[in-house]
Amino acid sequence: MFTAVVFGAFGLIVGSFLNVLIIRWGTRSLAGRSACMSCGRTIPWHDLVPVLSWILLGGKCRLCGSPISLQYILVEAGTGLLFFIIGLAPLPLYAHLFALPIAAILLAIAVYDLKHTLIPDAWVYVFAAFSLVVSLTAASSDMLYGVLTILLAGPVVAAPLFAFWFFSKGAWMGFGDVKLALGMGWLLGAGDGMFALFFAFMLGALVSVPLLFFSSPVWVRIQRAITPNRSSQRFMFGFTMKSEIPFGPFLVAATLIVWISSMHGFAPIDLIV
Ligand SMILES: [Zn+2]
Structure with missing residues (x-):
C-alpha cells in the first residue's frame, strides 16, 4: 500500500509533465516555464501543483481568468x-519500474490521438521497444521457444489492423494504430493482445455508433420532427458522418x-472464453 501511494504521488508529477509533452510536442521546446495559453504570462510555481x-483556481487562469483545459x-x-x-x-520492483513508463506513454498516446487524430511515431516506438524488452526479460525457461513466441506476438496482433489500413487505403485505420498494435502484442502476448484488439473494437463501437447516430441525417430529421420551429439545427458535439474518430x-x-488486470492476476479473456 505504501508503494502504491508513493507511485500515485509520483504519477501526479509525471502527469503534469505528460501535459507539457502533449501540448508542446512538435510545436515548442519542452524546456522553459509554463505560460497561460490565453494571456501568455508565466504561471507562478504555486499554480502548477x-x-x-x-481545483483551487476553479479551472481558470489566476492572471486573466481564462478557462484552463480540463486536459490538465x-x-x-x-x-x-x-x-x-x-x-x-x-x-x-524491476517489473514495476518498467510498467510505469509504459503506462505513462500509453496515456500520452491516447490523449494526443484524441486531440490531433495522430500518434507521434517516436512515442509509439518507445512503447513498442519497452514492451518488447519487458516481455523478453520475463521470457519463459524454454528460451528459444519463449523468445520466438514473444517476437511473433507483435506482428500477429498488428496484422488485422494492417489489413484494415491496407485495404481501406488508410480510411478506416491510421498506420499509427498498426504500430500501436505491434507494441500491444509485445506487451500482452498474442492471446491477450488479440483479446485487447477485440475489446478495443467493442469500446469503439459503443462510443462511435451513438456519436455517428446523433450527428446523422436521421437524427437531424428526428430533431426537426420534435422541434419543428427551431430554425437552425446544430449537429450534436460537432460530429458529422465524416468526422474522424481516433x-x-x-x-x-x-x-x-x-x-493491469493480468498484473493483478485477473484475466478478462476468461470472462468470454
Ligand atoms: Zn491567463
Whole structure:
C-alpha cells in the first residue's frame, strides 16, 4: 500500500509533465516555464501543483481568468491513478519500474490521438521497444521457444489492423494504430493482445455508433420532427458522418484494462472464453 501511494504521488508529477509533452510536442521546446495559453504570462510555481492547483483556481487562469483545459487535471489524475493501481500489483520492483513508463506513454498516446487524430511515431516506438524488452526479460525457461513466441506476438496482433489500413487505403485505420498494435502484442502476448484488439473494437463501437447516430441525417430529421420551429439545427458535439474518430484511445483503454488486470492476476479473456 505504501508503494502504491508513493507511485500515485509520483504519477501526479509525471502527469503534469505528460501535459507539457502533449501540448508542446512538435510545436515548442519542452524546456522553459509554463505560460497561460490565453494571456501568455508565466504561471507562478504555486499554480502548477498537480490536480490541486486546477481545483483551487476553479479551472481558470489566476492572471486573466481564462478557462484552463480540463486536459490538465484529467491527465494528472489519470496518471496518478494508473501508477497507484500498478503500485498495488504484486510485482517485483524491476517489473514495476518498467510498467510505469509504459503506462505513462500509453496515456500520452491516447490523449494526443484524441486531440490531433495522430500518434507521434517516436512515442509509439518507445512503447513498442519497452514492451518488447519487458516481455523478453520475463521470457519463459524454454528460451528459444519463449523468445520466438514473444517476437511473433507483435506482428500477429498488428496484422488485422494492417489489413484494415491496407485495404481501406488508410480510411478506416491510421498506420499509427498498426504500430500501436505491434507494441500491444509485445506487451500482452498474442492471446491477450488479440483479446485487447477485440475489446478495443467493442469500446469503439459503443462510443462511435451513438456519436455517428446523433450527428446523422436521421437524427437531424428526428430533431426537426420534435422541434419543428427551431430554425437552425446544430449537429450534436460537432460530429458529422465524416468526422474522424481516433481509434488510438480505444486501443490504449483496452490495453490498459487487459494489462493491469493480468498484473493483478485477473484475466478478462476468461470472462468470454
Ligand atoms: Zn491567463
